[in-house]
Amino acid sequence: MIAYTCKYVPAELFAGFGETAVKLNPTVENFEEADRLSHRNLCSYARALLQTCREQHVKNLVLTTCCDAMRRTGDVLAAAQGEDAFLFVLDLPHADGPCARSRYAAELHRLVDALAAHFGKAFDLEACRAAFADREALPQEPYLALLGARSHDALLQMLQKELPFPVRDLTCVGSRLLPQPPQTDNLNAFLEWYAGALLEQIPCMRMTETAQRRSLTEDPQLRGILYHTVKFCDYYGFEYAQLQAHARLPMLKLETDGTSGAEGQLRTRVQAFAESLPQQKQHRAPISFASQGRCTAGIDSGSTTTNVVILDASGKIAGSSIVPTGARAAVSAHNALEQALRQANLERGQLDEVVATGYGRAYLGTGGRDVTEITCHAKGAFYLDSSVRTIIDIGGQDSKAIRLDDTGAVKTFVMNDKCAAGTGRFLEMMARVLELSMEEMSNCGLHWKEEISISSMCTVFAESEVVSLVAQSKSTADIVHGLNNAVAAKAVSLAARVNPQERFMMTGGVAANRGVVKAISEKLGAPLRVVPEHQLCGALGAALLALENP
């Protein structure tokens, strides 16, 4: 068995030595060993690879010099692996001209010689040629493409499960397609052809010439793009930025960090994307409250609060509640629902439908459907103001920007990463450092005098920055204003990625912070509407969905 990680590796060649080729797409529990040997700012795929090779004692591995991280991974493994291990790093050209092909053919020859020496076997060209699979025919049915950097296997499985179309793995290592080899017994001629065939594949982003990648997004059967990036892998962030500016298809960005954590957040994004796909929209029925004659509830189980909205038969809010989410989301949901029912003067049995949303949505046991908070916030915001086209939602642990079309459907959305930067939790922690209540913090930042920049958005480092500003006797109002500006910059940067258009609405708990709202509005250069129900928007959307689609 010989492991490899890059589509430019001649994986079929291994069969010429009687070895099978195994593509490594690992996820790991932690990066303990990888960080001991290298650096935590290395791309997380490279760290996961390092960790896996060390944990599982991967003996035979062929890498390419495809990126800085992979070059360093090769160096570190070369020093760490034992003498019986086979580690080979192919020098991959950036170009695809005749000179580059000759250079790569020479590299392949070097690999053949090294494998022959390691395994003590002669190379069997016929066995190698037999290992070439038939080129896969292009699908004739609608599909979704997973583009970008290498995805791990668990992600691909989750996508296949959650999405309404088949998902084709067209990531840098997934899109490996080679033609059948020529009939030749001449090893040099074969390797010249092989090098050409490898370099001729749809180029990965590290190649000098990448125009051919356009073919990945121009297939008429393509219905949407899932764009995968890996933390600290910069190649595909650039292509995503380019596609985002000119996307004609629904597109969702997914970033993973080589670990199996944050699955819930990823699933939320994927489900929201599925809800926004055109095929899904066809099934939407327009809301016609007068004909329904029913009562429904929406429960938004967030990280900080659990919110409930009950709609009466005419589609008006009959009751609502906001309670802190405790240790058990289901108990909080039950309490919040009871509270809202009391306000609406209704019994649980009088509710025809309950839809759950938010992080805890799948675990509430309400017996109803669950829908992502992206769809629900869009629904709720559009219901409250049908002129809204861009929503900025900052909650306890995440922030989102959602773009709506003229009918109120989600056109595109982005979410922050796992980090708490720019969220309600960030502000809460800073308020604690400044010994302010959230209410005091909301007002305090409006009365600033000196402009202060908070450069660090990492919660931990921002805390030391705030402590240092306090030590310098800077006024609390000025520090809070600096914090508000930092959160606003993050929110506006997020919004910029959805091609924002007026009118803007802010939802979520942080919308209660007047200083933040003012700072965001100033940075947007446009008014930002905050409705009294800003915190209930997700629950309202869920209740509306319950009403709309029994």
Added chain:
Amino acid sequence: MNAAVEKFGRIVDRQLEQRPKLARGLLTTAYRLNGWAGRHVFKKTTPARLELASVCNDVIIRPFVHPQQSVMVSLFTPCELLQTFGMAPMFPEALSAYLSGAGAERGFIDAVEKRGIPETFCSYHKILLGAAETGVLPKPRFIFNTTFVCDANTLSFRRLAKFYGVPHFVLDVPNGQDEAAVTYVAEQLRDCGAKMSSLLGKPLDETALRQAVQRSGQTLAAYQAYLKVRAQKSMPDEMTSEMYAVFALHVLLGSPEALRFAQGILQGAEDAPARGKEVRLLWVHTLPHLDTAMIDLLDFNPQCQILANDVCFDAPAVTDFSDPWRAMARRLVENNLNGPAQRRIDAVLTKAKELHPDGVVWFCHWGCHHTGGAAQLARAQLEAAGFPTLVLDGDGCDRSNCPPGQMTTRMQAFLELLEGKHDSVHL
């Protein structure tokens, strides 16, 4: 950061979206003043370094004022070719260092992150992209970069060539150090030379090119000679001097100014007093020269001196100039930073044995996988050879990646340990 600089940076920031030309004007004026002050007011460092600082200042201003005579390049691009055509280079490391020196890096970084560029990307390149895409940095005549060492080169310059709609020349530099690799690069260089000649409507003067390449060799040889003398001398200086030297020994290589600089500091070292009891450091990679606390620790400190930066002794002093194309290609292919990390580590070890530093600082600039990825490998080998090594995380030009206090605390602790002459340091 100095309050006036901070205020200036904020003023520039405010102009980026609506009035980029005004921001350009403000920056150009500030750099002109800085150039004047460097020549007439500051004058703290040696004459050779002062003259180089002035040259670098002019290099920064020129693309803003005469963009059509400027070429955007990567740090390792052989620029002798441009000199023969009378074109001036501009490159991310200098531009970004200057913009952060003016307190103005944040706005440029925010501008590109808003456009979807990953925040984990190298901040030198983010600032370059921001300066271009906000309209502050005008369109150059063309772009000429290598794929050498850093992935960011492939990404930034390709994006900018498309953004500006200008011709783009790329030198693919292999990882290996064989003669075939030299030929591969030399042929690409020849091809680039012919295309540039056609684009600019100027014949390529091979004699002038050979002279420039020869000057490059003399410059590198003079710098190596300087380091030999430096090992025995005490020369407190400012951190920024090391960055200027990086510019002279790469992008400005081949110019008479770079040669004058190398010969000048050699002379300066010969005239300097003998080494004293100061703590002497060998630095690897770029320097966080914008961090005030770090400047306080290292600038003109007679008790603590940086002997050299490995990016200043990375290129081999090629002596055969009969074929200037091959000479330039060889300088790239055989550079210490090319190929496996072990080559770079070996070069640092060799230089450490020559310079006898008390410690080595392996600086991991944010987003640089090349340097960060090899950090622990290097530390183990350097410490085994008797050189205490600090792996220091930070950023050469973006303050927000230099956590307040943390970077300096580690540096200060390292210096305290070195002053105590401990045998081994693990931070």
